[in-house]
Amino acid sequence: MSWRHNPGLVGGLIAIIIFAALGLTSLWWTPYPIQAISVADRFQPLGPEHWLGTDHLGRDLLSMVMHGILTSLLVAASGVVIGIGVGVPMGLAAVAWGGWVEWLVLRLSDLAFAFPALIVAILIATLHGPGELNAIIAIGIFNIPVFARVARGGALAIATQDYVAAARLAGLGNAAIAARHLLPNIASLIIVQGTIQLSLGILAEAALSYVGIGTQAPETSLGLMLRDVQGVFLIHPWLSVLPGLTIVFLVIALNIAGDGLRDAIDPRLRRQGMNHGAG
């Protein structure tokens, strides 16, 4: 695989690294503390003092965006980790064991599909109040059936291959087959789906925080920034344009990298053009 043949993957990855670096930096350093409210400094324009200006409470927007990126990435990534951690073993088990295990996995993932992230978030927020953890769990639960289905679909195709039968002949049990043969061969599928779910997770985090059941002050996230400016953005559009655009760029970078990754991995696409070349 040549990097030069896949500008999408390279460009997307570079953009993601820059975003991640900005976010991580906010852990140690931001131009201003993000909670520093200073009414005197509110609605500052872009300038040397505040590179991206200030909001209606006088907080430095660059600092908030940096920290918001971190929150968005962390929440979305945790959701993906939950989804992969629970969903992939479910999908693999369904294929390796079959029978009632498969039935149970399919019904469970149907059940989870019936609860969009928003509904889960609403239920949890009702019980425990809003918060970042709330968003992580909601997005994680939403991701579980997605990964379970991707893992099962991929593993089903692998399971019909003769080398899986050969492994059974060699005395490998279901778990060993899932770990040695199924998982390595669907890993690429999982990674590609992971980037997709990561970008969906960022959008979901933004939406949950925007309606007030996700991240809460004094923390900040890109969605919460949009919620905060709800009352003033008609007069000060920049306050909504900045966090919104950041989300858009972040998601585009992830999607482009994901598409590039898929093109790099999916041999079906790589071979395109030679489809009718057989014979």
Place this chain on the structure above:
Amino acid sequence: MALVEIENLSISFGGRPAVRGLSLNIERGDRFGIIGESGSGKSLTALAITGLLPETAKVSGQVRFDGAPLPSNEREMARLRGKHIGMVFQEPMTALNPLMTIGDQIGEAGTLADIATDIDGLLQEVGLLPPHGARFPHELSGGQRQRAMIAMALASQPELMIADEPTSALDAITQRKVLDLIGDICERRRMTLIFISHDIRAVAALCTKVAVMRAGEIVEQGSINAVLQSPKAEYTQLLLAASRMERRPRSAQAREALLTVDAVSRDYGHGGFWLWRQKPVRAVDRVSFSLGRGESVALVGPSGCGKSTLARMIVGLDSATEGQFRLDGTLYHGRDLPPLLRAGVSLVFQDPFSSFDPRMTVGTSLGEPLRLLGQMTREERERRLVEAIASVGLDPVMLSRYAHEFSGGQRQRLAIARAMVTKPRLLVLDEPVSALDVSVRGDVLNLLARLQEEHGLTYLIISHDLDMVAAMADRVLVMEAGRIIEQGRPNDLFARPQHELTRALMAARLPDVV
């Protein structure tokens, strides 16, 4: 004037040539065979004649149909195809639109050529019945689908029919019937035929002229008799040699039984909840036979007759619903085959391309069955692997490579090496050469014969290829609908087939080339 003239045709994909400087003349009334292995460029040549090459193909040279160069305008080219050329493809399931009835698809072909189509008449001409027209492709058998494809190709009353491996997805009996049908139709309609195949005997049975292709070039062409009786190109000679199977001399003596199959049945429940549970399907029905030590027994029968299910139970991939097996005195039902006995039974799969995990080195794959023998030192393990790979005539350095680096023939040798690594006594061979190019089949069969000699192996060969069976087996079991209906020594059985199916299988055999 020739109907199709190809002059200096070259096709390449991204700089890689697939067809090089090919020239051909196909006269009206010819039945022209193009022979070659996969990747030889034979299908691309056919697609070039019909203007159906993928957009990514770079083409040079000229193709003339009925004296005129092929139109460059897409619509004109499409109408030319529709009116004058009928095409039949290899895989009739995917070549038909799954959402449309057969009748509609045939009618559409006629409409496109501005011909009032007699759909029922066409269906009858290809051996189907009028009610078949109202069915969807998935409701027909493979042979019926291919007949429907032929009816569709005939709907426009074309002058030229191009059949691209039309029978290689079908079982032996259907294959012969479809070949005969194509021959009859060409005769009756005085249609020119281009027949593309890897099977030299199918071409010999059907065609009057032949071109032999290899690696994008024609190595030899001429009338079928001239080419087959005095082949000039070395490659043609190789193909001809490979199509003849030598019977291996084998001693027939009574042997002590290694494996006994005792009234084994296998039922499959067909999905659904308990309320909607359908009647189970019996794939294998009270089968009994035994294999003697060192014997070579073939199990033949049409696809779906249960021979693969039986093989899967014997090696322990599936369990019998009723009945039992006895291997070396130990009873088992299938999956309960104990590890140490498992080491004594191996399976070689049909498709060498799917029998190796692409993410594992060949060495790791080959070593997998060794776990059946319990703990083993590194050196012992290494020694076993080297021994196994050397026994199939490959170099031990290949152990550290990945399967995709090998050709089909080499992979099948590696698969045999994996089967041999536990030093088994019984090898179950599931169509061991049918996925391989004709030219390497002989080598693999020779290897199997040598291994049997050296290690005193017992073979159970699953196949539908009667010639291979006649060459390899001491005894043949014929299976139909889950039962063994006839058995005997190959010569006796094939000379005097008793059962209808055996007779049909014999009748479907294509005549020998020379």
Place this chain on the structure above:
Amino acid sequence: MLAFLLRRFAGFVLMLLASAAVIFLLLDLLPGDPARFILGINASPDAVAALRLQMGLDAPALERFLQWLGGMLGGDFGMSVTQRLPVAQLIVERLAVTLPLTILAMLISMIVGLPLGILAARRRGKPADTALMVLAQTGVAVPNFWFGMLLTLVFAVTLRWLPTGGFVPWHEDWIGSLRSLVLPSLALALPQASILARVMRTALVDVMGQDFIRTARAKGMTMDEAIWRHGVRNALLPVLTILGLQFAYLVAGTIIVENVFFLPGLGRLIFNAVTERDLILVRGATMVLVVVVTATMLITDLTYAWVDPRLRVRA
């Protein structure tokens, strides 16, 4: 066919039962004493006891669950604690905004997304395809509620063509109602249309590589004719599955976008109920959402079986 319908419907009912059990478990059993949970720690014991009586909390859990289910079957979703109105009435009022908005957005996204996807597939690799896919790539990345904010800025504040928010009830002035739904439905439709265009393109490109398209061309069709007559219908099969999922996402999206435009839909009702810990109202509203999502999946499945003869027979 009948067996298939029965089986699908039985699955649907089972799924609803399981969902109801999950919601009941979360909102009725986990809080310990729901009455105290609703009223807060500072409530007087008398008030808690009164609410317990009103909610019938002294009955065993299973009985309460069955009562709740039975009530819902008869259209009784209980009384909202904070609004002191029947939950069913509240939800029906709000659905009059949410449902038309969702359907409108769905229609727009299909009318825009599907043809563009087909166009891109036919022009695969050409500038039109590239341009469309860049657009779609952007559209997928735009949060619908933020797009709503931008639309308000441009069309309501700057151009003054449409209202910035609020809702005129249908029976007063249905044209006015529609006008207030234009911007929200556009905001919802943009990302969905982008997804649809991408899915449609992928599905059609996939189908274009299949053997039966080659057969159609061999019969005398040009690539375009083959795509129209054989490709699109086959490509719509995978799109159908996505459409079903999208409707579920759209319902969720609607609830969020309502906030931007101050629409009195289900979303505002639910979020108020969340902050005010109105368990009964949240329970009823989430159940309604789950029914909508599950029913959409059922309808998708049935449509699929209706379009694809292969499924019809196997059933």
